Amino acid sequence: MMKKILLFLLVLMVWQPALHAELTIEITEGVEGALPIAVAPFSWQGNGSPPEDIAAVINADLQRSGRFKTLPRADMLARPTSVEAIEFKDWRALDIENLVIGQVQSNGAGGYQIQFQLLDVFRGEQLVGYSIPTTAPNLRSTAHRIADLIYEKLLGMPGAFATRLAYITSTKPVNGERRVDLNIADADGFNPETIVSSSEPLMSPAWSPDGLKLAYVSFEGGQSAVYVQGVYTGKRQKVTSFKGINGAPAWSPDGRKLAMTLSKDGNPDIFVFDLNTRKLQAITRHYAIDTEPAWSPDGRSIVFTSDRGGKPQIYRVSAFGGKAQRITFQNSYNARASFSPDGKVLALVTLVTREEGKKYRIAVQDLESGVMQVLSQGSLDESPSFAPNGSMIIYASKAGYRGVLAAVSVDGRVRQRLALQEGDVREPVWSPFKK
Amino acid sequence: MKKMSIVWVPILLSLLLLVGCSSTPTSEGGADVSEQSTGADGSDAYGDGASTSAASQGSEWQGDPLENPNGLLATRVIYFDFDLSTVRSDYMDVIQAHADYLAANPQVVVRLEGHADEKGTREYNLGLGENRANAVRSLMLAQGVSDNQLVVVSYGEERPAAFEHNDESWALNRRVELIY
Known part of the structure; x- marks a missing residue:
C-alpha cells in the first residue's frame, strides 16, 4: 500500500521569453546577473564507489536557485580536490568567480566526513570551509546544508x-x-x-x-x-x-x-x-x-x-x-x-x-x-x-x-x-x- | 458500471435506498463512501437502460418511482454553467420531481454533492460546489422537502467525473449529484 512513488526531477533552465505586455512588467534577460560558480567533483576515500555524488547535489541546488550559473563538469579544465591543486588563473579564464572543492571520507563504521571549501577565484582565498560528519541516510541532506552555506556566504541570505x-x-x-x-x-x-x-x-x-x-x-x-x-x-x-x-x-x-x-x-x-x-x-x-x-x-x-x-x-x-x-x-x-x-x-x-x-x-x-x-x-x-x-x-x-x-x-x-x-x-x- | 444491465438497476437502487434510509447523515462512515461512487456511476446506467426498458416494457412503471428508469427521478446529476451556481431552467422539472418524491417520502434522505471544474483555486471551488448544492437544496426546501432530508457536501474539484482538461470535461464536472 505504501508504495513509494519516485519523484524525478527535471531541471529546465529556461530564460523567459518576453511576456505579453498588459498588466505585467516585462521581464528581460539578465536583469540580475547569475553568479558564475564551479563545483568540482569531491574526492572519495573509502571502499567501492562513492555513496552519493555530493558535488552534483550541491551543483543542482545552486543552479535551481537561479542565482548561480554553474559550470558543467565537461567544461572543467581540472577537477581539484585540494587548495594546493587549484590553478586559479585557469578558472579565471573561464570567468568563474567562485569554486567549491571537497572530499568525502568513509570512517569505516557507516559514517562519513565531508569537507568542503568555497574559494574566491579572483582573490585566491577561502570564503568558507567546514568538515561535517554525516551518515549514509543523511548524505543528501548534508549536501543541501552545504549548498545553503554557500548560498548564504555569497548572497547574504539563507539558502532553502x-x-x-x-x-x-x-x-x-x-x-x-x-x-x-x-x-x-x-x-x-x-x-x-x-x-x-x-x-x-x-x-x-x-x-x-x-x-x-x-x-x-x-x-x-x-x-x-x-x-x-x-x-x-x-x-x-x-x-x-x-x-x-x-x-x-x-x-x-x-x-x-x-x-x-x-x-x-x-x-x-x-x-x-x-x-x-x-x-x-x-x-x-x-x-x-x-x-x-x-x-x-x-x-x-x-x-x-x-x-x-x-x-x-x-x-x-x-x-x-x-x-x-x-x-x-x-x-x-x-x-x-x-x-x-x-x-x-x-x-x-x-x-x-x-x-x-x-x-x-x-x-x-x-x-x-x-x-x-x-x-x-x-x-x-x-x-x-x-x-x-x-x-x-x-x-x-x-x-x-x-x-x-x-x-x-x-x-x-x-x-x-x-x-x-x-x-x-x-x-x-x-x-x-x-x- | 456503464454497461450494467437493466435487471440490476432496480436491485442496486433498492440496496442504495436501504443504505440511505438506515444511515443518518451525521454518522457516515466508510460504507457511504462506496455508496456515493456507486450512486454516481449508477446514474449513468439509468440513462443507458432507459431505451431498453421502454422498448421491452411499454407499460406504466409499477414499482418505486425512484427506480423508474424513464422517470424524471432517473436524472441524478444537475449540470451548471461556468462559475455559476444558479440552477438552469431546464432542470426545474427534475428538481420538482425529486422534491415531490422526497416530500411524499419523508423518511428518505438524499445527499446533494456539489462539484466544480478544475478552473480556479481548489478551496474557492469548494465554496462554489457548496453554493451549487445549496441552490438545489433551496429549491427543494421551497417545494416542501424537510431540511433533515437534505445533506449538502461539497467536493469542489476534488472528484472529477471527467478527466480531460477541456470544455467538455469541465461541463461534466460542474454538477450536483443527487445520491439517494
Missing part, C-alpha cells in the same frame, strides 16, 4: 535547499477505487514519503511554523474535516468537523492558531481556531464565498479570497476581524494569496487573457505599489507557495493530461518542473526552515 515539500498525489479511479496521498519530500524532490493515504479527497496541506506538523483537509467519512498531524510522529488530531466546509487551514506565525474556512453558518467564512483553548473566532461574516486565508508574517492581518464583489478577489482584514479591504484590482480573478516571508509581496493565482485564451497563472503582487507581475506560463497553474527564504515559488501546473509541480524564481528567470512517474501531483507547500 535543506527544506522539505508537502504535496498531494492522486491516481485516476481504477475499478471505481480512488487513491489520494499526502506526501513529503526533500525540496529537490528526493526521499518522498507518504504520510496520509485515503480513498477520499485530501487537500490544502499547511506546514506549522516549526515544520513539525501539517494541517490538512480530509474527506474521509464522507465530509470535510481539518486535521493536524505530526509529520515525524504520525500522530494526528481532528481539529474541526462542522457541518459543511472545513477547509483551507493556515497556521498563525506563532503556531498557536489556525485560520480556516467554515461554512457551518450557511456559507463559507473565515474563522480563527485557537489550538490551545479550542475557541473559534469569526473573522468574516458575508454571504459571499470567503476562503483561502493566509496570515501576514507579523500575525496582525489575514488576506483571503472573496467573491463579495462578484468575482474572486483578495481582501485584507485584521487578524481579529473587522472591516475587510480589497487589495487586488488587476484581472477578473485573483485567489489563494500568501505572503512572502518578508511580508512585502503576495503570491496568488490570477486569470490572464492571452491570444490563446484565458489562463490561470501564478503572479506576485507588491503590497506597497500594488504592481502585479505574472510569473508562470501554464493554463491551469495554482497553489503557489514561497520558499522560506523568499527566493522561489513552487506551484501546481499541468503538463499534458498530468498534474505536475513547477517552481519559478521570484524574478521569473528560472523555472523547474517536478513530475511524478505516474499519477497527478498538486498542492505543493514549502516547509519552513528546519529548526
